[in-house]
Amino acid sequence: QVQLVESGGGSVQAGGSLRLSCAVPEYSWYCMAWFRQAPGKEREGVAAISPGGSSTYYIDSVKGRFTISRDTAKNTLYLQMNSLNPEDTAMYYCAARAGGCGGMWSDRSRYPYWGQGTQVTVSS
Secondary structure (H helix, E strand, O other): OOOOEEEOOEEEEOOOOEEEEEEOOOOOOEEEEEEEEOOOOOOEEEEEEOOOOOOEEEOHHHOOOEEEEEEOOOOEEEEEEOOOOHHHOEEEEEEEEEOOOHHHOOOHHHOOEEOOOEEEEEEO
16 A cells, blocks of 8 residues: 655645645655645646656646656655645645556546645635
8 A cells, every 4th residue: 555645735825835745655666646626626637747757747727837846865746836826726635656657647547546635725
């Protein structure tokens, strides 16, 4: 069983920043991703990073504002979120799957491992 633990959520005003963290399995070769789910909406992929960290993927609405990264020495995945706006308000989840990410990185059905989520609230 792969356990993922997110942290770093909170409440900020529009234009502010937050950094989410996710403790990941050691010595793992996983595609890691961040998903989010707002009330009444489908869970959507926000960003993903390949096992070696050489490739990253983003949805259009966060490009240029969010940065996904991983620190293998600390076994931690990050999501740096800048220029936040109220539309970014959601529960954010860390997810993992074995192997590379590829073109289907945002398909949540391909991720067997999930964290419990951390809430991000952006006020206007």
